[in-house]
Amino acid sequence: MAEKGDIGWRLVAGAAAFAGGFAARKLITLAWKKTTGKEPPTNPESPEVALSEAVGWAVIMGVGMEVARLLATRAAARQWVKEPGSCPPI
Numbered sequence: 001m002a003e004k005g006d007i008g009w010r011l012v013a014g015a016a017a018f019a020g021g022f023a024a025r026k027l028i029t030l031a032w033k034k035t036t037g038k039e040p041p042t043n044p045e046s047p048e049v050a051l052s053e054a055v056g057w058a059v060i061m062g063v064g065m066e067v068a069r070l071l072a073t074r075a076a077a078r079q080w081v082k083e084p085g086s087c088p089p090i
Contacts, residue, residue: 009088012076020072021065028064032057 032040040061044054080088 009080012080013073013088016072016076017069020068024064024068025061028061032060 029040041049041054041057043049044057077088
């Protein structure tokens with residue numbers, strides 16, 4: 001059975017990852033628009049989207065989202081250590 005601290009950490013880490021991902025998606029979309037001058041592909045699987053554009057969007061979005069999730073979760077872990085005074089559960 002999960003301990004109270006473990007459940008608390010999962011909630012905090014999940015909320016941090018969600019917030020980081022949300023912000024990253026907005027930022028990546030804005031950067032894509034500024035760089036390419038057009039909207040990002042809404043359906044990269046569509047044959048109407050160029051392969052290079054679809055692959056570029058998938059790579060940028062995948063890497064960007066994962067980096068944002070990692071940074072947000074690490075920031076939450078730093079705060080967690082300050083508050084209860086223990087390391088977050090693994």
